[in-house]
Amino acid sequence: MTTRIDTRFAALKAEGRPALVTYVMAGDPDLATGQAILEALPQAGADIIELGMPFSDPMADGVAIQLAGQRSLAAGQTLRGVLGMVEDFRRKDETTPIVLMGYYNPVYSFGVEAFVTAAKAAGADGLIIVDLPPEEDDELCLPAMAAGLNFIRLTTPTTDDKRLPAVLKNSSGFVYYVSMTGVTGAVIKSRGAVGDAVDRIKSHTDLPVAVGFGIKTAEDAAEIGKHADGIVVGSVLVDAVARSLVDGKATDQTVDAVRTLVAEIFSGVKRARG
Amino acid sequence: MDTTGINSLRNGPDDDGRFGIFGGRFVAETLMPLILDLEAHYRAAQVDPAFKAELNDLSVHYAGRPSPLYFAERLTKHLGGAKVWFKREELNHTGSHKINNCLGQILLAKRMGKTRVIAETGAGQHGVATATVCAKFELPCTIFMGATDVERQMPNVLRMKMLGAEVRPVTAGAGTLKDAMNEALRDWVTNVDSTYYLIGTAAGPHPYPEMVRDFQSVIGTEIKDEFARTQGKLPDAVVACVGGGSNAIGTFHAFLDDPDVKLYGAEAGGHGIDVENGHAASMTGGRPGVLHGNRTYLLQDKDGQILEGHSISAGLDYPGVGPEHAFLHDSKRVTYAPITDTEALEAFQLCTRLEGIIPALESAHGLAQLMKVAPSMDKDQSIVLCLSGRGDKDVESVGKYLGLL
DSSP, rough: OOOOOHHHHHHHHHHHOOOOEEEEEOOOOOOHHHHHEEEEHHHHTEEEEEEEEOOOOOTSSOOOHHHHHHHHHHTTTTHHHHHHHHHHHHOSSSOOOOOEEEHHHHHHOHHHHHHHHHHHHHTEEEEEEETOOOGGGGHHHHHHHHHEEEEOOOEETTTTTTTHHHHHHHHOOOEEEEESOOOOTTOOOHHHHHHHHHHHHHHTTTEEEESSSSOSHHHHHHHHHHTOOOEEEEEHHHHHHHHHOOTBBTTTTTHHHHHHHHHHHHHHHTTTTT | OOOTTTTTTTTTHHHEEETTTTTEEEOGGGGHHHHHHHHHHHHHHHHHHHHHHHHHHHIIIIISSOOEEEEEEHHHHHHTTSSEEEEEEGGGGGGTHEEEEEEEEHHHHHTTOOOOOEEEEESSEEEEEEHHHHHHTTOOEEEEEEEEHHTTHHHHHHHHHTOOOOEEESSSTSSHHHHHHHHHHHHHHHHHEEEEEEOOSSSTTTTHHHHHHHHHHHHHHHHHHHHHHHHHOOOOOEEEOOOOOOHHHHHHHTTTTOOOOOOEEEEEEETTTSSTSOOHHHHOOOEEEEEEEEEEOOOBBBTOOOOOOSSTTTTTTOOOHHHHHHHHTTSSSSEEEEEEEHHHHHHHHHHHHHOOBBHHHHHHHHHHHHHHHHHGGGOOOEEEEOBBSSGGGGGGHHHTTTOOO
């Protein structure tokens, strides 16, 4: 089974550059503006989109994404609403892969079978669920695979060579390497160590490896993109949304703020391989 | 653990950390190698006589175990039913049952070579117990506490600071125990190499619920032994309050396979179980979900977003409960019932006036449940309350409620 994610990475490999993976919170700062941001991403340079499913208790996220989730929930976002956003996006864009990213409880509450079916039907391509390690694969990973969705796993600096095969076993689409032990939006201490880690993972798998957490600038993207098959930016985009707001409300700057920043980071991605 | 028989309710958890469908290891990958390592160290400690001996020595000479079993004569007469007994966990060093678990886990942290300890706390009892063992074992510690709780449990905040702990107020959400736990998890994921997360309640990813239960099980075991020795029988009923549920599981566990002993858990009913987001009774008013590393009963909205809940008692103000309680609720071995803020306040005052014991507001929930059950029991029957903590920390907030300030 080839998914949009596989096709996209294959195309970029031929092109000789890493993928720009952009994370935005679905429905931040409000449902309409969130949709406009989502639809602006591909043209600004996003190759793959991670769409955040808001959760009240995002334990693995820093304050930027936590606040974005709160804005989205306050605007009335629901899991069904997130799937609706994907469906609307797909009417206009049939090729850009969308990965839904979040925590397990809203999915569990929705019902696992109902969720994977609805996500596939809406046009989502993969899932990243932060609090489902391989030890809990029966919960969602296996049903998602059966429904034709990629299950993208996080690997971290604490995932050693002994554990890596177990983590990679049911992974598909790509491998998401978390650049540090920390929450989203923190600071990468050593880019060199990230490169070594990417090489280490690639010695275990043929899947593309994307690096996320702590990538904030075009320069970061160019540097990390030398080794990685993809770089993920999230907290800075979400921060750009936050900074554009006046009294918590979207302004005519909001969508542009994200668009401009994505284009800027895309310039780093393009020069990553010289 | 002396589990006997395949039908025992005391066999959980299984190898995957499950009690029936509850429990598990729902954590980010960064933490996964760490909790596997923790489990390996715990398994090694369990069979190491030196670990047991050191813990036992500390329990006796540092914490003051065994805690007394006290016959509450005036309360018995007042209620007019079963004989009422208190298991006096509030007389332990630091003023609650929390020290039992902290002593066990700090020894484990030392064995693992960790150089820093973090913990979450609601009422501050666990924070104080953690700060205490960290002072004794010379480990720096950071305690995460919701900003709301910092305010309503100031005496414990001061104790923690005097013991050398850094207290970090958490302003996210309603500023209570759930938010403190989120923040502790964020710190842990950032400082995995150096840091030991000393969870205070019988919840979180496997092996915490099992480990905390094991360290707290001394409560029920002592009740059972003391009853056998002095009364020549088992008690007829045992009661404890349930937030995350560490004192309750520690009290109940020894009795799970004694079907004649009725077990009651008092949940925080807050303003009443019918008031939306106005209580913290996750089993009575919630449904199964996944939070903080385990599947359990949770207070959540229809989209699976976690509710804040409410309780007058900071220690019970948590939208979840330990997974073993969720299992015991489904299997109906334990009866869990909500106690409102008002009922807890009444029990608090009654205990203070009749017995000269000021209970923690958490324990007052257990007492309120006992007060509902004891009158309809026979006079030759016995009911035991785990008096899990002392109420010194609550006198100011109760004083405000009662208009004394």
